[in-house]
Amino acid sequence: MGGEGLQWVGAAPFSETPHIFQNLGDGTYQHSGLLAVRAAVAARTRITFKILYNDAVAMTGGQAAEGSIDPARITRQLSAEGVQRIALFSDNPERWHKDRELAAGVEIHHRDALDAVQRDLREQDGVSAIIYEQTCAAEKRRRRKKKLLAESSRRLFINPRVCEGCGDCSVQSSCIAVEPLETGFGRKRRINQSSCNTDLSCVKGFCPSFVEIDAPVLRKPDASRLKAFEAATFPTLPTAPVPALDAVYNVYVAGIGGTGVLTIGALLGSAAYFDGKEATVLDFTGLAQKNGAVVSQVRIAAKAGAIHAVRIGGADIDLLLGTDFVVAAGQDALQKLSANKSAVVLNSDETPTADVVTDRDAKLPAAQMIDAVLSRSSADHRHLISANRLSQGLFGDTVSANTLLLGYAWQKGLVPLSLEAIRHAIKVNGAAVAANNRALDWGRLAAIDLAQVQQLAGLAAAPTPIETLHGLVERRANDLVAYQDSRYAERYRALLQRVRNAAVAHGAEGQRFAHAVAANAYKLMAYKDEYEVARLYVDPAFRAALNEQFADPGKVSVWLAPPMISPIDGRTGRPAKRRFGPWVFKLFALLAKLKPLRGSWADPFGHTAERRAERRLVDEYFQIMEAQVDGLSAASLPTAIELAALPSQIRGFGPVKMAAIEQADARRAALLAAPPKAAPPVRIYNAAA
Structure with missing residues (x-):
């Protein structure tokens, strides 16, 4: 990592691409990026450097970038190097308009104008630069936790x-x-x-x-009730046996950026030192803001000189502390697990990955991932705990979830360190000392009586019963009464009765069809005007x-x-x-x-293109579903199911919804024009065979 943009200086003369944008963090800019800028100016390369000034090296714990740089100083450096055009973007551009420390000629924009300015810069000859001022989201969370940011x-x-x-x-x-x-x-x-x-x-x-x-006040649990319980319970928690260190003990902490994974690794390393043991900590960092993978490999030994490598080897994990099951199910972690020796304490709560940004329907195969981890560990030491939800219920946020997991693992006798050493490490770390000690003890109690902790955290509610098709139809019909009136709801019920009658003869696939109609007929009818x-x-x-x-x-x-x-x-x-x-x-x-x-001549909103399209979709859907029901067969059922579910892709409002309607219309036309799929052949077996 370093000197980003320099590669384009050499490649540009041989490429048909006239211009590129090169991203630089403020730390990278400081240690080597400025040299790439200088080379690009000297070579008269067409390039725009996008410098993200996020006020901290968030990837490795939030340290300040070396050299005490700031956006104004960067503009002066770039101007002195000969950069032709410099644009500064900020959430609060007003504060920069009168700043005399900026280089002459610097453009100041709100960050909303970024796309328009980028389109302009890509048409410009020579070297240009964008400075984007925004403190990293993970760093903001760290500072708020430490009371350094309001x-x-x-x-x-x-x-x-x-x-x-x-x-x-x-x-x-x-x-x-x-x-x-x-x-x-x-x-x-x-x-x-x-x-x-x-x-x-x-x-x-x-x-x-x-x-x-x-001026919102986030809801927090009843602190007085919980602290009274803590005062009466925590002092009497039994002390767990500390595992003997006959060999190097390997702890693999797997989680996501910005949640304190590296802090857990640092606490374990410090606690080992306070216990008079030897330890190494090897960290692998990811993108905090996008929930990137972060791993801390901690190796602990009883005597100095016993650790010959800082990386945990294959099938050599003694304890996997999985604060995020997606990272814990990664290839690196799985190949280091052993069914003969590895204990696992795994957070079962799902944290969405960055895929949800680009794919609204992205889903993780959570059950398979969790099973992949647990199946590769020792059958006697598999522990699954809802750490995020427990932390939310006990503390009002998920910040303490990782420390809670550590306390759980310690009480199960899976951490070869004394409780006193861990508490001392928390004290020396200096961040949220009281909260971390509380989380540690709640984790210990969860290891002893998980049901009690779940009840105190408000997680002991009765499971939601599975909704039948009849229940689904009635719930949606009742909502349509509130939406419009009982006559409107009866139209929905009548369609579903026809669909259910026709679907009975087609078993499970028929039920899929009926469920799809129940959900999507309602969706179209209850359009949000x-x-x-x-x-x-x-x-x-x-x-x-x-x-x-x-x-x-x-x-x-x-x-x-x-x-x-x-x-x-x-x-x-x-x-x-x-x-x-x-x-x-x-x-x-x-x-x-x-x-x-609604929908009448007097409806002032009903004449827009969006409202007319919504009413059209309802009428067309009823016509198509009635036609599908009349000719429902094993051959037509797959197409009928897809047609029935197609409205689920029509979501949003205004231009977002209109674009979705256009796509759905095209797909529906293609399905209706296609010949019916042939029914699968019936295989006849010789009864005498």
Whole structure:
């Protein structure tokens, strides 16, 4: 790593590509990137250097970049080197307009203008540069945890009933804190308040489900109740036996960036030192902001000189501390596990990968991944624990999950270090000492009585029963009554009755067809127009969901782009969203009562292209499903199922939804034009054979 961009200086004369962008972190710029800039200027290469000034080397723990650089100094360096055009981007561009330390001629932009400026720069000859000022999300979390950065006074919340699960918010923000949320009405999106960097970029998603909260107070568990329990219980926890160190003991900590994986490795290494043992710690870091893989390999020995290599060898793990099962199921970890000796303490909670940013329906094969890890470990030492959910229930966030896992492993006798040494390492580390000691002890208690800890964390709720097809139809029909009226709901019930009657003769595949129609006929009929969005905001379920995350919601506003009055954003080509204050809820209450106007000549919103398309889709779907039912056979069933499920791909609002409708229309036309698939041949066996 280093000197990025220099390769293009040599390759450019032999390439038909006229211009490239080269990304540089501020640390890389400082140690070698400036030399690449100098070479590119000397060679008159067409290149734009994109320098991310994130105020810290976040990949390796948040250290300051060497040399005490800042954006203003970088602009002066670049100007002195002969860079022709320099653009500075910031979340707060106003603070730079009067800064006299900037080089002359530097352009100042809000980061929203990045795409437009990049398109302009790629047409320019010579060397140009972009400086993008934004503190890394992982580093913001670290600083807030250490009380070095104040909590944001504004947060976002996604109304799950309004959300369509289109994923446009993830596309616009590229933020991993916007996570999938599985609900009784399909997959939606939620904001993980523990990992959110509060830059509010996801609100750019074209969707009316985003609620902004001023001066919010995140809901925390009842601290007084829990601390009273801790005072009565933790001092009497039994001490676990510390494993004897007859050979080098290998601990493999696997997790994701920004969650404290390297901290756990450092604590183990320090604790070994305080216990008078020898230890090595080998860290492999990934991308914190995108939930990249991070591994810490810790080797502990009783005597000095016993460790001859810092890397854990194949089939040589003694303890796998899997804070994230995706990383724990990676090839490197699996080949180091041994069914004869490896103990596993694995977090069963799923943290979405970066795939959810680009694929709204991305799903992890969680069960297979967890099984891959556990099946390669010792049958007597396989431990699966919901660490994130326990941490959320006990502390109000997931920050303490890794330390909780460490406490669990120690109490199970899987960590060859004294409890006193681990506590001393936590003290010397100096970050959230009290919280980490509490998490350590909660993990110990979980190892003794997991059911009790689950109950105290609020995880002991009864499992959700599996919903039958009849239950699904009735729940959706009742919602359609609230959406419009009972007559509208009866139209839905009548279609489903026909579908269910026809599907009975086709076994499991027939049931798939019926379930697809039940979900998608409802989806099309309950399209979220202005009346429905208003109804879902005045529904008590919205306030209940809000109060579940926030003890004090503060001042609540909603981001909307109302039709007919929203100007078109010149940069995106979409209607511009605006924030509407608390008064909008009175308007919602009035608008919700006007739902009888829906689809009539008096409907002021019903004449837009989007609303006309939504009504067309409902009528076409009923016609197509009725035709499929009339001719349902083993040969036509696969096509019928795909046609029935096709509306699930139509999600979002405004331009997002219209683009999805266009794609669905094309696919539906292709399916209807294709000849029926031949039924599988029936194989006849000779009974006498």
